[in-house]
Amino acid sequence: MPLILVCAAWGVFWGSWSALLPLVKADLGTTTAGLGLALTAVPLGAIPAMALTGRLARGRERTALAISTVGFALGILAIGTVETPFGLGVVLVVIGVTSGALDVALNLTIGRAERESGRRLFQPVHAAFPVAVIAAAPATGFARELGLGLQQTLVVIAAIVLLSALTLARLPMRDGPVPAVERTGDGRAWQAALLLGGIAGCALIIENSVEQWSVVLLEDHRHAPVLLSSTAPAAYMLCLTAGRLAVQAMPRLGLRPLYLLSFVGGGGGIVLAALAPVPWLSIAGFALTGLALGPVVPALLSKAAEGDHRGTMVSAVSTVSYAGFVVSPLLVAGLTTAVGLPYAMALLGLFALPLGIRWFREGMPVSKGRT
Template sequence: MVVSGAWGAFWGTWSALLPAVLERADATPGELGLVLTAVPVGAMPAMGLIGRIAVGREHRTLLLTAAALALGIVALSGVSGLGGLGIALFLVGAGSGALDVCLNAAAARAERVSGRPLFQAVHAAFPVAVITAAPLTGLARQSGMSIRAVLLLSAAALLGSVLPLLGPAAKDHARRRADPKGPADPHWRSAWLWGAAIGVLGGCVLVVENAVEQWSVLLLEEDKDASVVLASAAPAVYMAALTVSRLVVQRLPRLRTRDLSVLAAVGGCGGFAWAALAPTAESSLAGFAVSGLALGPLMPALLSRAGQQDASGYTVSVVSTVSYGAFLVSPLLVGSLTDWMSLPGALACLASMAVPLLGAAVGARVRPGRGRPRGPREDSRGESRR
């Protein structure tokens, strides 16, 4: 949870720094937007590569990827031109994507070993940190703190968050030396097929989530005649609702993933469509809140389910990688749709993400468990049973 919080704090800090970064780079918003695509471009290959490496080394790779992201943040703090900014953001994206995979793999292993649900709490820490860090960064900027100083503090916080992993990482290394094959022998093809299927469902959730992050403020300002302050509250309202729902579901471990899929399809996508088409800004905010409440628990539940079905943890890495593709698809999809219709209409079209979610819920009822990868189970000491 601490690592997830420090990771979220960086991205909350970065979002609040963007106006200052734009000014320092002496660039147009369009130029900056193009450079920002370096983040997902760096993240996708890193996520694909780190998945196999992390099997059996979850704590060690989490520590190393957090350190790599911190170094990327340090590099980011010292650049100003668009070229250097693009290179630094590529490195930050690679580190962040790899950290995403390793964090989920470590959480999946901790769930298997402890028998306690952890994903909802781990994933709740990220939005809480984003919501907290963004206004604190604004206060730091207002007090005169430089971009470099703020980012260096963020890198230091991230490094500090992984210090408790030094012991578990050493045990991972010793375990790998004693058993080079690792704690489990993943079925690579099955893990990819099953993980990709779950990842597509997670991607449906993240398509909507990314749209809230990128378009909700613009929607409220331009189409709902909201004030700047009221419009800027939209992402925070969504994130706050998402956090609350994850913490609630953490206390209700018996809720099935199938039920959460139905909730996400009906309440999450329905609430988002209402937010897009509502006549007033206040009713749009209510729609975003409903959407966050309904969508929030599904992604952690999907990752938890993948971790339970594959003791190697590799399926979790595949789910993380495939679902991340939503961050590339979502802005392109909304941008393309706005060439044909208004922004509210384009956003409302994203409610179609409910179709695969409902289809998966129906399919799980008809054919539960078919095609899932199964590996050796781990006992309470984290050792595989062969």
């Protein structure tokens, strides 16, 4: 439960953040371009922090998670104190550092908890994030309607994050030394980490594109009403959560059939959503994409955590896969310039191909020199 609460609190901020951006922009008196430039500071802080956390958190996963969660809460409070776009950029570097550290520390802690308890935890913990995002965005909008200002809203969110950090004291986990020898100590382990992280990153490219572009697609290209268009990312997130919980309820379902389901449903779903002639069919496509792709990243992290006592594999997969979030906006923007948004999003179905290839290769007989 503490890990679920931390993941949910993390999602509360990122769900609220999109609804708070108009307030941030108005308070700073900046342009959309200036705000966009400041927002690039988040991945700039996150990527190096993710790589460093994987090394520092070994054997002290719970402590690292608690520190990064508290730091994240303090960064949230600092947002309300900035007065210039440059100041916002500096604070968002801190947000990126602490959020990236929280991401890796959370995955390392889940992995260790799985190994120590023998229970499957990645799917239910990661299911908490999209649920929190779905709930937080409209709740923040409602708070704005009631007249709650930026600073007051950030204080509430920071308090939620801090409270989640306090629950970590209930985790039956203690800091301790890590084994000197493990299966992830050679070059093949890094190849495996790059492979798993790359596959997860492909799934995240599609996920991020749905979050950022689905409403624009429906409003501008399918002429859907605003209310109907706004249900597209929510449908994706709800089905993403349902997919993770469904896989959690099927412990016998291995990674190979999950590859196939994600390849067919994720790739086919995003193509359907992008090219469907009517809005409701596009929303169904987004829902199918979430249902099929949702379980992939947690399943890959769980696979990486098997026997990974030093956290090398989990931190590497987390860091590599995060590149999907960084690349996705630029990729879709570039493709849109060339072929338009509907065909740009349809082409993202190609990023499901690695899942299909992995399904095929894992079904091949193991030969000498190939593992």
